[in-house]
Amino acid sequence: MIAADYFDGRSSRRHPVHLGLRDGAVVVEGEFGRRSAALDAVEICTGAERTPSTIRFADGAICEIRDSAAWAAELAGAGIGAGAVASAERRWHWALAALTGAVLIIAAIYAYALPWLARQLAPAIPSAVTQSISDAVLKGLDARLLAPSKTNPQRQQEIAAKVAALGSPGASLPPHRLLFRSAPQIGPNAFALPGGDLVVLDELLALARRDEDVVAVVAHELGHLRHHHGMRQLLQSAVVSFVVGVYLGDVSTVVAGLTTLLLESRYSREFELEADAYAGRLLLPTPASLDPLIDMLLRLDAAHAKSRAADQGGLFGAGDLLSSHPDTAGRVSALRAMKR
């Protein structure tokens, strides 16, 4: 028999009782009298270690047992175990397994599920939405960072024609619009906006030795468009920053922001490789093959390294980690492998 307190559910009066299991029934005995109920007519809630356990009768009366261990033993004697979840909660090795499992699941979501979901969803987003996002971004950039291009319109048209020539009847290019701008602050660069606007900066034209060099970079940007990288990046970073914000928002917005940036840089690495592969397929049949792209990658890297050095290492010297075109050596060797 185990010592317990019985409450009749109608008043808060405590009745000290003894209780036990007899023939599949809970039996409660004390000064107030005796009460028994079949096991399946009561609700048993067994607490962990020092947490009290309760037995609830159908009419709302309860029995509170302070000695949960003794009660669990009594139940076990009658062949009633704690639930699977309750048993797992009681053992450290199960807790550690759950911790490992939780970490693995979160890592898998981050590494596989989220990119997969974004890849499925991005093409399905109506072009009106992507175009409006694109327009808003371009407007913001034009207002602050970008100036009108000084390249003469004839050269612009020549480049556009060479880009268009990349497409073949079997593999048409993704819808795009070439825009020329100047931005000394940004340096040599080109970028694609989700709606299909492909911005080429004068500084990139200055760095290029031939038109083929520019075309090669544009082919890489077309790869971003072809794979909807802009939209995918937007979707993934929305989820990542939301989760990180919820998790770390209480700690500090700076910490949350840096963490988000770090987590997202991994995604952009994959996108660069994917865009390179697409550009490689476009450029392989051209006379110059992949050489202009490899050449431009190296020259861009050198140019950015120079400007980084001028910035004195950028943010905490983490420039490499946060750069959106990392690991140039790896990309170049991937392209060389493709050429062979």
Place this chain on the structure above:
Amino acid sequence: MNVTSCYETLGVVRDATPEAIAAAYQRCLGELRASLDGPNPPPPERLDALRAAYQILGDPASRQAHDAALTPPTPLSPALAADAGGRKPHAFAFTGSGGEYFRIWIVNLFLSLITLGIYSAWAKVRREVYFHRNLVLDNSAFSYHGNPIAILKGRAIAVLLLIALTAAQNAGPLAYGLAVLTLLPVAPWLIVRAFRFRAHNTSYRGLRFSFHGSYRQALTAFVGYGLLAAISFGLLFPLFYRQQRTFVLNNLRYGSAQFRCTASGRQFYGIFLKPLGLALIGMFAIGFVAAAGGASQLLLPLAFAVGAMALMLFLLPYIRVRTTNLVWNHVTLERMSFSSTLAVFAYFGLVAGNLVLLLLTLGLYWPWAQVRLARYRASCMSLLSAEPLDSFIAGESANVAAIGDEVSELMDIDIAL
């Protein structure tokens, strides 16, 4: 001897003079003698009661002690309070441990993840059960009875609402404004439902709590006073805060016994004055820094960071400690009252220590932090009662849906009892 009835026994008002009490005693004795010959003579205990009442009220010291037992108590330490009304403090205690809760928490997290969030309703029940069961008062624990299916339904609706709200936010300011306007009248309803669900699913000694606030009261307390606080630039915020707390407590019942909170608006202003002053000084300092050192771009964010840190580490814990003490020291439950003696500096230490350990463990310290807070809060709380806690009776019971509770949880509305 029933302590409430001394004045009633003699038929005098509470502030009667000693002369008036003596006169009333003589009159009662005369009436008693006269009625002894009548058709229904009074029971012999009547004379004893009169004598005892006069004995207590006739002596200034014992009358004072008697009064103290009647009035809602002023904040006294438990020991002092016990002397005054003959009431004994019953200490609250939290018996949970960080390790135990960590295991519950991590298993909950894992199962919620692999079931795509569905298990989170069961996880919530396990968490609440753990924290209720380990809160002990006078050798009996509290209990939680939330039904996971009800919580799951509430959670689903809450998530849909949140998605709709986010969508409206993205659709533009007009749509968002409309959504907020439509939600404003719904909010008090949700709040009432949330408190009903929580109270109804909490029990102690086999009796349930219940909540009886109305939609209109919630509308006044949350929306009405909230708008007042907003248009007064926060000057009326302490009143808004008081209104929320009293709305909750004055509508809360344990069994059929009613909670009452008598903390006044003035007392709330007393608490908010210091942090408000400090916040103002801080903002002036930031403004000054911005005006003077406009050239330094680093200083301003730094000042903001320091300000946010001070808010989180000191201002909010300070307000929490002082208001908790104020509220619970002015709560009565029938003839019982409460004592809350949270200490500001001890609480600062707890919050700061928890934060550091959370950072060092990448958040894994969370369950220990929660348990430490619960343990400290419980250890500072006691119930003052002259009689054993045996005499409460059940109130009427009702079934309550979980929707309000879930929405308010997702929207981060603080509804801690």
